[in-house]
Amino acid sequence: MQLPLWPEAASAVATEIDYLYIYLTVVSVVMSVLIFGTIFVFAVKYRRRGDEVPEPIHGSLRLEITWSVIPFLVMLTFFWWGAKIYFLNATPPPNSMDVYAVGKQWMWKVQYPEGQREINELHVPIGRPVKITLASEDVIHSFFIPALRIKHDVVPGHYDTMWFTATKPGRYHLFCAEYCGTEHSGMVGWVTVMEPADYENWLAGGGSSGTMAQQGERLFEQLGCSTCHLLDRQGRCPILRGVYGSRIQLSDGKTVLADDAYIRESILNPNAKVVAGYKPNVMPSFQGQISEEGILQLIIYIKSLGITTAPGAPTAAALATPQDGGKQ
Amino acid sequence: MSTVLQDPQTTETPNYLNAEYGWKSWLFTTDHKRIAVLYLISISVMFALGGVFAMLIRLELLTPQGDLVNSDTYNKFFTMHGVTMVFFFLIPSIPATLGNFLVPMMIGAKDLAFPRINLLSWYIYIAGALFALAAIVMGGVDTGWTFYTPFSTTYSNTFVITAAVGVFIAGFSSILTGLNFIVTVHKMRAPGMTWGRLPLFVWANYATALIQVLGTPVVAITLALVGLERAFHIGIFDPAIGGDPILFQHMFWFYSHPAVYIMILPGMGVMSEIITCFSRKGVFGYSFIAGSSLGIAIIGFLVWGHHMFVTGMSMYAGLYFSLLTMLVAVPSAIKVFNWTATMFRGSISYETPMLYAFGFIGLFTIGGLTGLYLGTLGMDVHLTDTYFVIAHFHYVMVGGMVVAYLGGLHFWWPKITGKMYPEGWGKFSALLVFAGFNLTFFPQFILGYLGQPRRYHAYAPEFQVLNVMSTAGASVLGIGFVIPLIYLLWSLKYGKPAGNNPYGAAGLEWTTQSPPTTFNFDVTPIVTEEAYTYSKKHEVEVG
Numbered sequence: 001m002q003l004p005l006w007p008e009a010a011s012a013v014a015t016e017i018d019y020l021y022i023y024l025t026v027v028s029v030v031m032s033v034l035i036f037g038t039i040f041v042f043a044v045k046y047r048r049r050g051d052e053v054p055e056p057i058h059g060s061l062r063l064e065i066t067w068s069v070i071p072f073l074v075m076l077t078f079f080w081w082g083a084k085i086y087f088l089n090a091t092p093p094p095n096s097m098d099v100y101a102v103g104k105q106w107m108w109k110v111q112y113p114e115g116q117r118e119i120n121e122l123h124v125p126i127g128r129p130v131k132i133t134l135a136s137e138d139v140i141h142s143f144f145i146p147a148l149r150i151k152h153d154v155v156p157g158h159y160d161t162m163w164f165t166a167t168k169p170g171r172y173h174l175f176c177a178e179y180c181g182t183e184h185s186g187m188v189g190w191v192t193v194m195e196p197a198d199y200e201n202w203l204a205g206g207g208s209s210g211t212m213a214q215q216g217e218r219l220f221e222q223l224g225c226s227t228c229h230l231l232d233r234q235g236r237c238p239i240l241r242g243v244y245g246s247r248i249q250l251s252d253g254k255t256v257l258a259d260d261a262y263i264r265e266s267i268l269n270p271n272a273k274v275v276a277g278y279k280p281n282v283m284p285s286f287q288g289q290i291s292e293e294g295i296l297q298l299i300i301y302i303k304s305l306g307i308t309t310a311p312g313a314p315t316a317a318a319l320a321t322p323q324d325g326g327k328q
Numbered sequence: 329m330s331t332v333l334q335d336p337q338t339t340e341t342p343n344y345l346n347a348e349y350g351w352k353s354w355l356f357t358t359d360h361k362r363i364a365v366l367y368l369i370s371i372s373v374m375f376a377l378g379g380v381f382a383m384l385i386r387l388e389l390l391t392p393q394g395d396l397v398n399s400d401t402y403n404k405f406f407t408m409h410g411v412t413m414v415f416f417f418l419i420p421s422i423p424a425t426l427g428n429f430l431v432p433m434m435i436g437a438k439d440l441a442f443p444r445i446n447l448l449s450w451y452i453y454i455a456g457a458l459f460a461l462a463a464i465v466m467g468g469v470d471t472g473w474t475f476y477t478p479f480s481t482t483y484s485n486t487f488v489i490t491a492a493v494g495v496f497i498a499g500f501s502s503i504l505t506g507l508n509f510i511v512t513v514h515k516m517r518a519p520g521m522t523w524g525r526l527p528l529f530v531w532a533n534y535a536t537a538l539i540q541v542l543g544t545p546v547v548a549i550t551l552a553l554v555g556l557e558r559a560f561h562i563g564i565f566d567p568a569i570g571g572d573p574i575l576f577q578h579m580f581w582f583y584s585h586p587a588v589y590i591m592i593l594p595g596m597g598v599m600s601e602i603i604t605c606f607s608r609k610g611v612f613g614y615s616f617i618a619g620s621s622l623g624i625a626i627i628g629f630l631v632w633g634h635h636m637f638v639t640g641m642s643m644y645a646g647l648y649f650s651l652l653t654m655l656v657a658v659p660s661a662i663k664v665f666n667w668t669a670t671m672f673r674g675s676i677s678y679e680t681p682m683l684y685a686f687g688f689i690g691l692f693t694i695g696g697l698t699g700l701y702l703g704t705l706g707m708d709v710h711l712t713d714t715y716f717v718i719a720h721f722h723y724v725m726v727g728g729m730v731v732a733y734l735g736g737l738h739f740w741w742p743k744i745t746g747k748m749y750p751e752g753w754g755k756f757s758a759l760l761v762f763a764g765f766n767l768t769f770f771p772q773f774i775l776g777y778l779g780q781p782r783r784y785h786a787y788a789p790e791f792q793v794l795n796v797m798s799t800a801g802a803s804v805l806g807i808g809f810v811i812p813l814i815y816l817l818w819s820l821k822y823g824k825p826a827g828n829n830p831y832g833a834a835g836l837e838w839t840t841q842s843p844p845t846t847f848n849f850d851v852t853p854i855v856t857e858e859a860y861t862y863s864k865k866h867e868v869e870v871g
Contacts, residue, residue, distance in 0.1 A: 003793045007778045017710055021777065024707065028697040035668060035693055039686065042671040043678075048608070052675050053863050056610025059666075064616050067665040068658050075654040078704045083647055085706025090643045105483070139479040140573055142638065142713060146779025149710040153639045155574060156478060157567025160640045173788060177713040177781040179472050181483060182399045185784035287568070 010147040010168040010193055013085065017149040020081050027074060089150060092163035096131035099124070100212070102292045103134070103141030103154040106183035108174065109293055113300060114203055115211040120189030122174060124166055125199035131163040133260065135292040142178035145191050151177050159260050166193040216301025219294050223286065236282055238275050242306035249276040263299050343746065343843040358443035359846055364429035365744070366450050367420060372813075374416040374457060379809065381409035386768075386802040389795045394786030402785040403470040404486070410473025415495045416457050418729055419587060422594035423505055423540075424453070426736045427533045429744060431509060433837035433844065434527045436518025436853040441511040449504035456498030463490035472783060474584070477565035477576040481557040489558055492551040499544045502590070506540030509533055518836070520855035527835055527859045528617050532597025535621035539586045539593075539628065547583035550576065574639055581632035589628040592692075592724060593621055595732030596663055599685055602739050603667050605833040606682035607674030610860040613666040620659030627656040637708045646705050653703030660696050664689060679831065680754030684735025687762045691727025695720060698773065716776025719769045727765055734761065734812065741816065742830045746843040747823030753815045760808035767801025834860050 009015050046054075099122065102109045111117045124130045134143055136156040143162065144151035147170070152162040176187035194202065209215060220226050228237040244263075247255050251274045256262055265272050267290070270283035290298075340346055344361045347353075354362060384405050388396040397405070428446065432439050440446050463469050469491040471480040480488050513526070513534050526534075553564050554576070563569035565576045604611050611617065633641060633649035667689060676682070698720040702708050711717065735758075742748055771794040780791045787795070829838040836853055837844075 002790045004778055004790050005774055017706060020704070020707055021701070024701050024704065028694075028700075031697060032693055035664060036690060038668050039671060039689060042668070042674070043676050043686070046607070046671065046674045046676050048675045048677040054607075054609050054673050054675050055863055056860070057612055057669070057672065058610065059613035059616065059669075063665075063669070064613055064662065068662055071661050072654065072658050075657060075700060078700055078707075079650055079654050082704030082706040082708070083650060086637070086646055086650075086709065087643055089706065089709060139483050140476060144713070144779070144781060146710070151638055151709060151712070155567075155640060157573070158640060173779060175779065175781045179403075179476070179479070179783040181470070181479060182403065184403070185394065185399065185781075185786045188788075 008147045008168070008170065008172065009149070010166050010170060010172055011149070011164050012167060013088065013164065014147060014149040016085060020078075020085065023081070024078060027078075031071075089162070092131040092161060093129045096129040096163055099130055099132045100293075100296045101132050101134050101143060101154075102137055102296070103143070103176065103180075103187075104137035104292075105139065105181050106176070106187040108143070108176075108187065108189055111212060111293060111296065112203070113212045115209065115215065116203060120174070120187075122189070122191045123194060123199065123202050124191065125194055125196045126166050126169055127196065129163055129165045131161055133296070134160040134162065135296065137292050139180045140178045141176045141180050141187065144175040144177035145172060146175070147172035147191070153178055159264065166191075169193050169195055169198075212297050212300040213304040214301075216294075216297035216299070216304075219290070219298055220301055223290065225298070228283070235278075237278060240302050240305055242308050244303045244305070244307045246308035248273075250274060251276045251278065251280075260299050263302055264295050267295055267298065341841060342845060343841065344846045345746075345843050347846045356447075358439070358447055360428050360432050360440050360443065360446055361744070361844065361846075361848075363446050363450055364425050364427075367424040367428060367453070370450070370454060370457065371417050371420055371425065374412050375809075378409050378412035378417055379806065381405050381412070383802065383806060385409060386799040388785065389787070390799045392787050392789045392792050392795075399785045400470060401468075403472075403783070404468035406783055407469045407472050407491075408464055411460060411469065411491060411495065413725075414473055414587075414591075415498055416453075416460060418591040418725055419498075419502055420453060420505070421591070421729065421733050422598065422736065423509070423533055423536055423590075424449075424501075426598065426733075426740060427509065427529075427536075427594060428505070430740065430837055431512060431530055431533055432516065433840065433848050434530050434835060435513065435516060435521050436836050436849060436855060437512065437516035438847040438849070438852075440508045441516055442508050445504050446508055449501040449508070452504065453498055453501035456494045456496070456501060459490055459494030459497060461494075463487040463494060466490065474580060475551065475554055475576075476580075477554065477557070477573045478567070478571070481554055481564075482566045482568070489555050492555050496548050496551045496555075499548045502540045503544045506537035506544075509537035510541065513537075518853050518855055522855075524615070525855055525858050526618070527597075528600035528611065528614070528621075529594075529597035531618040532593045532600070532621050535625040536590050536593045538622075538625050539590050543583045543586040543590070543629070546579060547587070550579040550583070553579075574636070574641075577636050577639060578632070581635045582629070585632040585635065586625075586628045588721075588724070589624050591729050593624060595688070595729045595736075596621065596660075598732045598736035598739070599663075599667060599688055601833075601835070602681045602685045602735055603670050604860040604862070605739070605831050606679060606685070607671050607676050608832065608862050609670060609674040610858070610862060611666070612669035612672070613662075614859070616662050617666050620662045623659040624656065627652060627659070631656050631703075634703055634708070635712075637705060638712055650703055650705045654700065657696060657700060657703070660692075664693055664696075678755075680749070680751060680758055681735045681739035681831075683755055683758040683762075684731050684738065687758065688728060688731045688735065691723050691731060691762075691765065695723030695728055698723065710779075711776055713782055714776035715772040715780045715782055718782050719772035719776060722769045722772075727769070731761065731765075734758070737816075738812075739831070740837075741819070742826030743837055743840075743842050743844070745820055745823070746826050747819045748826050748830060749812075749819045749823060750815050753811060757808050757811040757815075760804060760811065764801050764804030764806070764808050768798050768805050769801070771795075771797045771801075834862055 098113055100111045108120050110122050134154040136154045141154040142151050148164045152160050172191045174189040174191050229240045243258050246258050248258050249255055268287045271280045274280045344359055388402055466487050470486045471484050556562050557564050563571040565571040565573050631652045634653045637646055775794045826842045828842055
């Protein structure tokens, strides 16, 4: 029988979390020993021996301040260290490679810009930041890789992102950590962390129906998007070349950054943000007619039509996908 | 005491238990003590039910495969365990039983300010509990006690609305109890019972009552919206119909985090009473313990977002919630330090309630310290929704609250029933609870750090050994809970008469006879001294 007491650590962040965990545990043990030890000593030393009635001690302001302020200062070190890691986790580096994962009762569907698709498996190379864009087809799930010490909820209606740089090849658990119904505990899989060369081999193998952008292009035509958004010359709707990453003037006077979330919303709820100069109620909603994976493919396709870097939107460049930039 | 020498079967003095007979005298009573007993019986039934679900969960987790029941059944087990334990045991537990019984007596009042509303709150509780039981009998609920959307509103095929209605109704019972306590403490104090002389148990219940009154309406609204969306597809939480699932979590935790303090504050109040009595010494830092209860009640409303660090909330919101979570730990720490200081140069004896108090300090301290892990942002990302969280909140809720409740129940059992429980069995089961509890939940901290997610019907095989330890501990813990049930019931008939004040405790409730008369005091007491004045009077009476 195995009795593991410490999880594997497969990234620099995981190791850092381990140090933080050790620090928290050392402080907790010291605090506990102090408190329990004091109580034990008092309980023995001042045990009742007869009918003595001890004099009360009403308190001491100096003591109260001491045992309020010192623990709080110690807690601030937890806060600081934890916040540092949290901020690091929140911002993927600009050179991250993209992976897209969709949670669906009860499986993880993973796709790569190169066109690879897999279920309940994730393959990544070591030494390279990986940014995962998370979407949910139904309820809230949570993408949890214990060996990397990261998790992120996958909330329907939103795109969430998480990132990591794995450092140690191996096969690690992938869990759904947010209760999602009947087979929640079956929504598990494996993360395979590989040497870069092995990863390239893996990426090259495996039958593929084209890159994500190509898959998106086929959808774009099947759903009839191209009729208006690429070929139309009557000005009923905006042409999507070079739209991605730009700042768009809306009919209500506001502007919006054309990012993944905006494109997704415009597909599902076209009247939510109408581009200035165009009428509402022209485009039908595709709510319920297209899967989250399909929407992601469409976004990658639109991205492949050209990226603009909007002024004041430094993240737009970071959103570019190096693998398929400028394709088609 | 003269009663010690008399045969209690034949020459009982009049008291609240024998003042009237028959079921009507109970179901239509307005005596806070009888209502406390009604609550005691009701919540014990719910605790037993929740305990049965807990045992079923632990049995299923004995093996990694998930082979005892199917997934749906398992999901219903943990949901019903959580719903019954949180809403129908933990939240009412100490306020509705010990609080109901003791708050009026401790401040020298004849009853609560609104005796009929007090009875009404019990009926409302029963109505809520019946809905929850109906949901179980009809086939159960599988959303988890947190009712997260859009699973609860759109995807679950179980009796969500029935259970939510039960919780919704029970909430009003909690609000009415809180309201009653607030008015009682403000208006019904005996002459001389100034705010600075209130027993700390009263302060704790007062702070709890503030949370009950201010927080509970929010969860009621939230569950009502869940019901509306589920029944009429009004888009509030489900993004497919225009809602926001994270909105639910903000609303739910805005109540349910303070609700944690509804559960633990009264337990802290019990601790202050027990520790002073069995140290035979005035409390150290009275105003800091009283003030920290209010501090917890206030800051407790500002930290709900720490349940949501991985939902994609803004990292700056994360900073705020993390920092305030550290701050809310300070008043809890203050209490622990002051209790410890109270024992300094005391005269400490180790009767059953004191053993529970030692257990409480140990387990609550561990529960509180592990809460800091979860309040630490980067750490929480790894630990949230794992068994670490389960272990943490059971250390607070069971190791803290249930242990305090048992300690308090033993402490005031002589007052409530007029009978002593068998001390040897009391000590034995207190030790059993402590050992069983640690064996059950300590391995779960390790499981959590290893990454076992919560609410898993089947789990990775390498987690089995720790799960087996946990299940073994749960069996010991279960026995530790059953033994007091047996000997406390036994003591009703065979227990030695307790006398007015078997522990030589200070406090107005100990100046009355045991059990007290219907109106508690023959003459309204006049208070001339601070709480816990052990050094001047209170000769030990051995009951």
